Amino acid sequence: MGCDGGTIPKRHELVKGPKKVEKVDKNAELAAKWKYCALSQEKLRRPIVACELGRLYNKDAVIEYLLDKSAERPNVEVVAHIRGMKDVKVLNLTDNPAWEGERRNAKGDCYEDMHCAMFICPVVGxxxxxxxxxxxxxxxxxxxxxxxxxEVKTEICHKCGDPFQDEDIVVLNGSKEELEKLQKTMEERRAKAKTGKKSKKSKGVETVSKPSEAKVSSESKPGLTNGESGGDSSSSDSVPGPSSSSKTAKPITAAGSKRSIQQMEEKSxxxxxxxxxxxxxxRTKDQLSNWVTHTPYHF
Incomplete structure (x- = not known):
């Protein structure tokens, strides 16, 4: 095979050299990150949400993923850290007045700017x-x-006026180093939230147990005898006056046999x-019935 009819092969056709590294087109890579959803690979459309790692998604794509995680989808590892809608934030974006949408070059007879974006910065433009x-x-x-x-350092949002801190700033589609930092801050934030929930639960258990302990102590105090009271009885005996004796006698009578309501003279x-x-x-014996039926046919 080959060399028929006087053809002369070249060196690159006979010798296999090292494969060239395929380079990704930068424009295509930027368009995939900033114009398409990271999960569904569809074009971004409002409402657009972003995760704690700075990736852009369509909100409906994230909702579909959370409703059915068992379905086979591409790029599932991109949303593995999203547990619910609380882990994403709906973005408040500013429209670009120069953006004409898909109809800007329908005929193909004019220059098409690939770097024209749908959104701009409201401060710098x-x-x-x-x-x-x-x-x-x-x-x-x-x-x-x-x-x-x-350039404009403030602690208040330039657009809506809400206060924020440096920890609340998340870079969109950042580099590998920035992704690692965001991953660490996300893990720290979630660990703090777990510890806060545990502390709240422990406080709630303590508040529930304290009233029960107080009730037990209050119930056990009236049942103590003079010998078991120890130093309290000696202190009460040493204090002169009828007030001390009346204070000690009241709990004992209250904890004694309960009087029926019919024996209370003060009640009408x-x-x-x-x-x-x-x-x-x-009822008297005459008023009592001699037999009782359990069927509905007695009437």
Whole structure:
């Protein structure tokens, strides 16, 4: 095979050299990160959400994943850290007035700017196309360029006015080093949340146990005898006056045999007749029936 009809083969056709490393087109890579959902690989459309690692998703794609995690989907490892909708934040984005949508070059007879983005920074005006670093705030979800946050240093959001801290700033589609930092901060935040929940549970158990212990101690005090009371009886005997003796005698009488309501002289006869222990509530032998039926046919 080959060399037929006087053809002369070249060296690269006969000798196999090392394979060339395939390079990824930078424009295509930026478009995949900033214009398409990281989970469904569909074009980003409102509402757009971002996770704690700075990846962009369509909200409906994340909801479908959370409802059915068993379904086979590509890029599932990208959303493995998302446990629920609380782990993502809806972004408050600013539209680009120069963006014309899909109809900007329908005929194909004019120049198409591949770097034109749908959204811009509301402070500086930079387009969110991947060439400039962008961040979002976890408190309110507003998106700004990193240049705007560095040049205009405030503790209040430039767009909505909500306060924020440096810990609330998350870089969108950051580098490997930035992803590692965001991963560490996410793990620390979740560990603090777990410890806070455990401390709240322990406090709730303590508050429930304290009233029960107080009830047990209050019930056990009246039943103590003079010998068991120890130093309290000696101290009460040493104090002169009738007030001390009356204080010690009251709990003993209260803890003794309970009086029935019918024996209380201070209660009226009308009040006593409300209870079944009253004589009017008791039946005589003539009023009692001799037989009882358990079937509904006695009537």
């Amino acid at each position: 930079l387009e969110m196309n991947g060439k400039h670093k962008f961040c979002y705030l976890q408190t309110c979800g507003c998106v700004f360029s990193d240049r705007a946050l560095r 006869e009308a009040y006593k007749s409300l209870f079944t222990s009253h004589s009017s509530a008791k």
